[in-house]
Each structure stands twice: as structure tokens, then as C-alpha cells.
Amino acid sequence: MGFDWTPVNADTKFSVLVMACGVFDVLKLKKYKSKGQDGKGAVASLSNLYRIFTVPETPYSTLGKIDIEISQNLTGFLRQHIVASEMDLEKIEKDFSDPVIPEQPTFVSDYTHFLMENLVAQSVHTAAPGFVGHMTSALPSFILPLSRIMTALNQNLVKIETSKAFTPMERQVLGMLHHLVYRRDKDYYKKWMHDCDAALGAFCSGGTVSNITAIWAARNNLFPAADGFKGVAQEGIHRALRYYGFTDVAIIISRLGHYSFGKTADVLGIGRESIISIDTDRNNRIDLQKLQKTCRQLTARGVKILSLVGIAGTTETGNVDPLDTMADIAEEFDCHFHVDGAWGGPTLFSDSHKHLLNGIERADSVTIDAHKQLYVPMGAGMVLFRNPTSLSSIEHHAEYVLRKGSKDLGAHTLEGSRPGKAMLVHSALSIIGRRGYELLIDQGIEKARKFAALIEADESFELITRPELNLLTYRYVPVAIQHALAKATHSESATINKILDKITKRIQKLQRAAGKTFVSRTRLNPHRYDEQMITVFRVVLANPLTTDNIMHEILLEQKAIAAANKKINNHLSKLLQKLAA
Numbered sequence: 001m002g003f004d005w006t007p008v009n010a011d012t013k014f015s016v017l018v019m020a021c022g023v024f025d026v027l028k029l030k031k032y033k034s035k036g037q038d039g040k041g042a043v044a045s046l047s048n049l050y051r052i053f054t055v056p057e058t059p060y061s062t063l064g065k066i067d068i069e070i071s072q073n074l075t076g077f078l079r080q081h082i083v084a085s086e087m088d089l090e091k092i093e094k095d096f097s098d099p100v101i102p103e104q105p106t107f108v109s110d111y112t113h114f115l116m117e118n119l120v121a122q123s124v125h126t127a128a129p130g131f132v133g134h135m136t137s138a139l140p141s142f143i144l145p146l147s148r149i150m151t152a153l154n155q156n157l158v159k160i161e162t163s164k165a166f167t168p169m170e171r172q173v174l175g176m177l178h179h180l181v182y183r184r185d186k187d188y189y190k191k192w193m194h195d196c197d198a199a200l201g202a203f204c205s206g207g208t209v210s211n212i213t214a215i216w217a218a219r220n221n222l223f224p225a226a227d228g229f230k231g232v233a234q235e236g237i238h239r240a241l242r243y244y245g246f247t248d249v250a251i252i253i254s255r256l257g258h259y260s261f262g263k264t265a266d267v268l269g270i271g272r273e274s275i276i277s278i279d280t281d282r283n284n285r286i287d288l289q290k291l292q293k294t295c296r297q298l299t300a301r302g303v304k305i306l307s308l309v310g311i312a313g314t315t316e317t318g319n320v321d322p323l324d325t326m327a328d329i330a331e332e333f334d335c336h337f338h339v340d341g342a343w344g345g346p347t348l349f350s351d352s353h354k355h356l357l358n359g360i361e362r363a364d365s366v367t368i369d370a371h372k373q374l375y376v377p378m379g380a381g382m383v384l385f386r387n388p389t390s391l392s393s394i395e396h397h398a399e400y401v402l403r404k405g406s407k408d409l410g411a412h413t414l415e416g417s418r419p420g421k422a423m424l425v426h427s428a429l430s431i432i433g434r435r436g437y438e439l440l441i442d443q444g445i446e447k448a449r450k451f452a453a454l455i456e457a458d459e460s461f462e463l464i465t466r467p468e469l470n471l472l473t474y475r476y477v478p479v480a481i482q483h484a485l486a487k488a489t490h491s492e493s494a495t496i497n498k499i500l501d502k503i504t505k506r507i508q509k510l511q512r513a514a515g516k517t518f519v520s521r522t523r524l525n526p527h528r529y530d531e532q533m534i535t536v537f538r539v540v541l542a543n544p545l546t547t548d549n550i551m552h553e554i555l556l557e558q559k560a561i562a563a564a565n566k567k568i569n570n571h572l573s574k575l576l577q578k579l580a581a
């Protein structure tokens with residue numbers, strides 16, 4: 001079979017370089033069925049295959065036009081092309097259900113149409129200012145053209161042979177974030193930043209891999225090679241425990257810890273049951289008394305604390321653990337202290353709020369996600385180490401790359417081939433600057449406080465967690481029910497809360513489906529209700545374009561949904577009858 005990508009027919013105003021294939025037959029998208037110049041679907045040819053590597057799409061092609069539209073007005077593009085109201089996932093799945101790789105090529109223009117209709121249209125508008133439910137928000141507009149440079153260069157950060165200037169740039173980015181956390185002097189960075197035997201941190205695909213890397217290094221440093229033992233990296237956890245005389249290891253974190261630590265324990269072979277979760281206090285911070293008690297009990301049982309983990313910005317409520325005291329406890333029990341600042345780490349940019357993270361500079365390692373509050377696209381996280389040789393414990397060498405003495409970054413990362421995402425972090429740090437990030441952080445916290453005030457001023461809502469950073473949770477509870485809850489016994493409030501859970505879930509789903517605004521939902525066990533699990537709305541205020549008016553609209557929409565929905569009204573009237581009886 002020869003390749004024959006036929007150029008588009010003359011009467012098509014779209015692509016110059018197009019390919020045709022049978023994928024649309026398979027997908028039954030007759031509307032977009034490809035036609036070559038001869039009216040048939042094109043067949044592949046080597047000469048046209050060369051063209052797709054060399055000839056760019058023209059500005060008049062479908063893709064060219066979309067490209068221009070995105071470059072000129074990304075916000076408008078997203079607003080115009082993403083369909084606001086939600087489509088059933090099963091329907092979307094139908095468009096992506098054929099397992100057969102298309103035998104024949106596809107016209108670029110046809111394929112672009114397919115993407116616009118089936119993918120773009122049904123995507124989630126995470127950049128919308130009313131989308132305040134998750135940690136993914138808008139991107140600054142310079143990111144898009146800069147990403148093209150990154151993609152065009154296609155550097156592989158695993159080794160310097162494929163990422164010459166990108167390697168020092170990534171090391172500098174890690175140095176910048178290290179400095180944000182640890183504040184060492186210039187000489188320190190001069191010595192360590194580009195040292196081939198050191199690493200100030202590791203650039204990862206996100207918070208999960210950053211957390212795994214932190215605990216991986218902690219595990220290997222805890223059980224190093226010694227007389228008659230080759231180290232845990234070589235011999236595994238069983239022999240390490242036997243050699244060092246421990247019954248087990250534990251990772252200690254508050255019950256609001258991110259689930260990535262469960263994955264961490266699993267992949268490190270220490271088992272998810274090694275995660276010891278500690279209750280939180282009234283402010284959703286780790287309960288220090290319980291923490292100390294647990295540390296003592298574990299130690300007495302011969303369990304070694306592998307790492308104590310403090311959270312700087314809990315995923316669900318945005319609270320910060322008392323990091324300084326936790327650092328004292330980690331010292332007392334001689335264990336690694338990791339801070340998960342995937343979300344809240346960038347609070348350090350703010351002169352007015354950085355005190356909330358006091359003690360973070362005493363952590364052995366710190367996770368900060370760049371694809372969260374550094375506003376770079378998905379796939380960028382970092383873990384930083386106080387000691388620039390900590391990561392040597394996970395070092396890996398190979399003969400064809402990562403040779404000893406090389407500056408190949410792959411020697412210190414879990415991932416192998418990696419993109420040059422650090423370039424986008426470097427760009428954002430340079431273009432936005434410390435002061436710019438400070439404004440973003442400050443306004444996010446300010447907005448969260450305003451939102452909390454709106455909730456408290458409205459008697460149909462109950463604020464569940466007050467914002468410490470820019471996250472908060474609340475729920476819809478008509479005033480009569482709030483009064484009843486205030487007087488209810490434990491079992492009465494359990495009954496009421498069960499019904500309120502259903503209402504919260506329903507409002508959240510309907511609001512999401514309507515596509516105007518979006519808050520997420522989660523389940524928490526607040527002290528107020530004797531730790532009964534309740535369902536709450538969760539709001540993350542990180543999009544700089546979210547206005548006071550939008551926050552107000554979100555609440556109005558929720559009230560309108562509640563008022564108009566039969567099921568919700570049935571739930572409420574049954575509940576009120578029950579309470580009156």
C-alpha cells in the first residue's frame with residue numbers, strides 16, 4: 001500500500017494539506033466524511049506524508065483559522081466553542097468507542113471538525129470565571145504561544161543530550177522555588193544549583209509524583225547501605241526493616257491528607273495501611289496532641305516514622321497545618337518532615353499571608369504544583385529538598401544516558417522522558433514576577449473571605465469551613481432547618497443531614513449541568529456535627545477573573561435551582577413535616 005495524502009479539492013475553503021480516512025465511517029459522522037480531489041477518500045502516499053512534517057497549515061485551512069482564533073482571542077474561542085450545558089457521558093463515550101486504528105489517513109480539516117464538534121464542544125470550561133469548583137483555572141494568554149515554542153523544540157529533559165539549555169533552565173526553576181521556600185543566600189545557589197552531584201529538587205508531572213518522590217527519597221535515606229546491607233533501594237523494605245530492627249514504617253498525615261500518599265505507600269511497597277491518619281482540630285488542622293500521642297505509641301511498638309507530612313493547603317478545605325510545631329515533632333522523633341504545599345505553597349509569594357506557612361522552611365522536602373497556583377498548564381509539579389544531596393538516595397544511572405558525573409536530570413526523577421514544562425514555569429515566574437503572584441494570592445484569599453461573608457449574610461446557606469486560604473465549603477440549608485439543626489440531638493441531626501446531603505448533591509449536579517457556574521462537592525466530617533459525614537459545596541477562588549458579582553450569581557442560581565426543583569422541594573417539605581411532628 002502506498003501513502004497518498006491528496007490535497008484538498010479546489011472548492012473546499014479549508015485545508016491545503018489534508019488527509020482523508022475512514023475514521024468518520026466508523027464513527028458514523030457522515031457529515032464530515034472525507035473527499036479527495038477525485039471525490040473519494042484519499043489514500044496514503046509517502047510524498048504527502050513528508051508534507052505533513054514540512055508544510056504548515058495555511059491561515060485559510062480549518063486548523064489555521066482555529067489557530068488564529070485561539071491566538072487572537074482565547075477567551076472568546078473557549079466561550080464560543082465549548083457547549084455550556086452538559087451532555088451525558090455515555091453519549092460522549094459513543095464518539096470515542098471504536099478500538100480500531102483508522103486504516104486510511106484523515107483530512108486535517110475533517111479531523112479538526114471532528115475535534116471541534118466532539119471534543120472541544122464537550123470539554124469542561126475550566127477557565128470560565130464562574131468555574132470555581134476545582135483547582136484548575138484560567139491560564140495567562142502568553143502561555144499559549146510560549147507552549148508552541150516548547151512543543152516545537154520538543155526537548156527531552158531526561159538527558160542533557162536532548163535538552164541542552166533546558167536542563168540548566170529547569171535547575172534554575174527548581175532553585176527559584178527552593179529559594180522561595182528555604183531562602184538560602186546567593187553563595188548557596190551558586191554552589192548547588194548546577195552541581196552534577198546535587199539536586200535542589202525534582203521537576204515532576206504534578207503533586208502526586210512530587211509526593212511520591214519526596215517519600216521515596218525519605219525511605220532510601222532512612223535505610224541506606226551499611227555493613228552487610230546494600231540499602232533499601234537494592235534489597236527492598238522487608239530486609240531493610242530486618243536489618244535496621246523495626247517492626248514496620250509509618251507515614252503520618254492528617255485525615256485531610258491527599259490520596260496521593262495512599263498511592264505513595266502502595267508503590268513504595270510499604271502498604272496503604274502504613275498511612276496513619278490523624279484527626280483534625282476545629283480548624284481542620286492536624287490535632288497536635290493526637291499526633292504526638294500516635295508518634296509515641298508507634299515508636300513504642302517498634303514502628304519507625306518514615307515521614308511526618310504537614311499540609312499547606314488541604315485539598316478540600318484549604319487549611320494549613322501548624323508546620324513549625326510539626327517540624328519540632330519531626331525532630332523529636334528523628335523523622336523526615338515533608339510538607340505537601342501542592343496547593344498552598346505559592347502563598348509564600350504573599351508578604352501578608354506567608355506567615356501562615358511558618359515552619360515550611362524546616363521541612364526536609366516540599367511539594368509545590370506549578371499547574372495549580374503558578375498558572376501553568378497541566379503536567380507541572382515540583383518537589384524541593386532542604387538538603388541538596390537528599391535525592392542522591394534515589395539516583396539511577398544507565399550506560400547510554402544518566403552516566404555518573406553527567407548533569408542529566410533523569411538521574412533524579414521518577415519519570416524518564418519528560419517535556420520542557422519548566423520553561424513555562426520560568427516564563428510565568430519571570431512575566432508575572434513575585435509581586436504579580438502576591439497580588440493573585442492576596443486577591444484569591446480576599447475573594448474567598450467575601451464569598452464566605454455572602455454565604456453568612458444569606459440565611460439559606462450554612463458556611464461549613466471558613467477560608468484560611470482561598471477555599472471554602474458550605475451548603476444550602478433553609479433557615480427553618482438551620483434552627484432545627486441547632487437544637488437537634490445527634491441522631492436527629494444525622495437524619496436531617498442525610499436529607500441535606502441529597503439536596504446538596506442534587507443542586508450541585510443541576511448547576512453543573514446548566515453550565516453557567518460550577519462549584520464542586522465533597523464530604524467532610526465537621527466537629528459541629530460530631531464528625532458526622534456531610535456533603536458540602538466546595539469553592540476554590542483562584543481565577544483572577546471571578547468577580548464579586550459572579551460569586552453572588554452562584555448563590556442566586558443555587559437558590560433558584562432549589563426553589564424550582566420538585567425533588568428538592570419534596571425532600572424539604574418532608575423534612576419540615578418531620579421536624580414539626
Ligand SMILES: Cc1ncc(COP(=O)(O)O)c(C=O)c1O
Nearest residue numbers: 206207208258260315340342343
Ligand atoms: C494538597 C494536594 N496534594 C497533592 C495533590 C496531587 O496533585 P496532582 O493532581 O497534580 O497530582 C493535590 C491535588 O489536588 C493536592 O491538592
